[in-house]
Amino acid sequence: MNDILEQDEGAPETVCAFLDRAERTWPGSPAIRDVDTTLTYRELAQSSLRAASWLRSRGVLHGDRVLLRHPNAARMAAFVLGAMHLGAVAVPVSPDMSLFQLRGVFADADATVSICAEHEAADLRSLHESQIVSLAAAWDAARSQAPLDGPPLARPDDLSLLIYTSGSTASPKGVMCTHRQVSFAVRSISRRLRYQANDAVFCRLPLxxxxxxxxxLLCLYAGAELQVPEPGNDPRLVRRIRDWQSTVVPVVPSLAAMLISLAQRDRRPTRVRLFTNTGAALEPSDADALRRCFPGAKVSLMFGITECKRISILDADEDLTRPGSVGTPLDGTRVEVVDERGHPVPAGEIGQFVVSGPHVMQGYWRAPELTEQRFRPGPDGVTRALYTGDYGSVDAEGHLHFAGRRDDIFKHRGTRVSTLEIEAAAMDLRDVYAAAALPPAGGRGPALFVVGDTTPVAVLAGLADRLERVKLPTFCRVLDALPLTVNGKVDKAVLAKLAAKGESDG
Known part of the structure; x- marks a missing residue:
């Protein structure tokens, strides 16, 4: 066991301190690799100081924003960390974000420097007056800079990250994350997942x-190696996992399904010891398939949202003994379940999750009214808390059970229904491989989309044996694949349009 994982009191409260300690402790160990580059912890630290020097030469000051929009790359990590060293704010943005949304993010973040892929630099210069520089050009320029001298300029209560999330609003909103809040979340998650210095974390998810x-950040804290494969080469993912001797693989359901399919065709052993899951719930059948296709690997289910990073974690393979649970709250945090009036409800009753603790983020960038709605005094009337918009229950032993987002819980003919309940029933059908349900809208009832070797009539007939009549969807359609967002979650906005069109078509 890594002794660092047992520390808490006096632990570092800036992300910069994680990198400084990693360089001292594991200087020659690989920190991050992609298909072209591998950086040791010493090289990553020095590269981040050169990136900080280059950013300062471009006018980046304490508190300024540095926007990064690029496919996963080892070099990108140096600029994320370099910005933080200056006391600036790193703003990672998906390279797949639409130009419509990106225009709003550019205006809202008001970055001093934006780093992007070379092929889109010219197009992005029309969106904002910030300096637009390709990652390749920025890297080459930073290599000629002397590493920035002196200690990090970041302080614990400075913003370290501005993470844009769409949530339930029409345009993305930036979640403000201070160094203190991020470092607490990293330490708390590390104590539960127990990444080790000899781990290699295979991250197909976008940074x-x-x-x-x-x-x-978890790799920095543990001294592990972060591995970022090239985008667009998914048929080689399992081979890459084997060749790189990966030991930990974070997944969302779409990635898990892809890995299962690939591993079924290539059964040679890997070194994977742990799959983690959050972002969207992993079906029990997929968790079982991961364990079956990657012998020796365990699965740890997690639950959280960007506004507090992580809410709960289920111990590895505990889903086998506690089906339906998403774990217990992080150490040093608290989760309460409240009714519509904000009053706590008894164990086992469904209500909204309200989270309090050092990992509750600062709020939304330049959105004080929205911040006041979501971040306000908890049930005790004093403690600052996050009203998550997520609904579920807590059992008598303190385990959380997720029922759905506010928009996923609805009343139909007087009965409370969760879209997750409909999806779970659909996934229980033998010929259904994926399912997504929508609540009633626009005069239609609940809608269901499935992927599988089946028909809508067969699906609805099967659901009649599994759900109460009032919970049955009124519309069902079989698709070749569920539409996904850039983060691998089911894109329910696209499905809502399909449902509306399907209903209008009769």
Whole structure:
């Protein structure tokens, strides 16, 4: 066991301190690799100081924003960490974000420097007056800079990250994350997942997605190696996992399904010991398939949102003995379940999760009204808490059970229904491989989309044996694949349009 994982009191409260300690403790160990580059911890630290020097030469000051929009690359990590060293704010943005949304993010973040892929630099210069520089050009320029001298300029209560998330609003909103809040989340998650210095974490998730970005921070804390494969070569993922001797693989359901399919065709052993899951719930059948296709690997289910990073973690393979649970809250945090009036409800009753603790983030960038709605005094009337918009229950032993987002819980003919309940029933059908349900909208009832070797009539007939009549969807359609967002979650906005069109078509 890594002794660092047992520390808490006096632990570092800036992300910069994680990198400084990693360089001292594991200087020659690999910190991050992609298909072209591998950086040791000493090389990553020095590269981040050169990146900081280059950013300062471009006018980046304490508190300024540095926007990064690029496919996963080892070099990108140096600029994320370099910005933090200056006391600036790293703003990771998905390279797949639409130009419509990106225009709003550019205006909102008001970055001093934006780093992007070379092929889109010219197009992005029309969106904002910030300096737009390709990652390749920035890397070459930074290599000629002397490493920035002196201690990090970041302080614990400075913003370290601005992470844009769409949530339930029409335009992305930036979650403000201070160094203190991020470092607490990293330490708390590390104590539960127990990444080790000899781990190699295979991150197919985008670093612009907080689940992917935190893999970098967790690796810094543990001295592990972060591995970022090239985008667009998914048929080689299992081979890459084997060749790189990966031991930990974070997944969302779409990635898990892909890995299962590939591993079924290539059964040679790997060194994977742990799969983690958050972002969207992993079906029990997929968790079982991961264990079956990757012998020796365990699965740890997690639950959280960007506004507090992580809410709960289920111990590895505990889903086998506690089906339906998403774990217990992080150490040093608290989760309460409240009704519509904000009053706590008894164990086992469904209500909204309200989270309090040092990992509750600062709020939303330049959105004080929205911040006041979500971040306000908890049930005790004093403690600052996050009203998550997620619904579920807590059992008598303190384990959380997720029922769905506010928009996923609805009343139909007087009965409370969760879209997750409909999806779970659909996934229980033998010929259904994926399912996504929508609540009633626009005069239609609940809608269901499935992927599988089946028909809508067969699906609805099967559901009649599994759900109460009032919970049955009124519309069902079989698709070749569920549409996904850039982070691998089911894109329910696209499905809502399909449902509306399907209903209008009769």
């Amino acid at each position: 612009s997605f907080d689940y992917g970005l935190y893999q970098l």
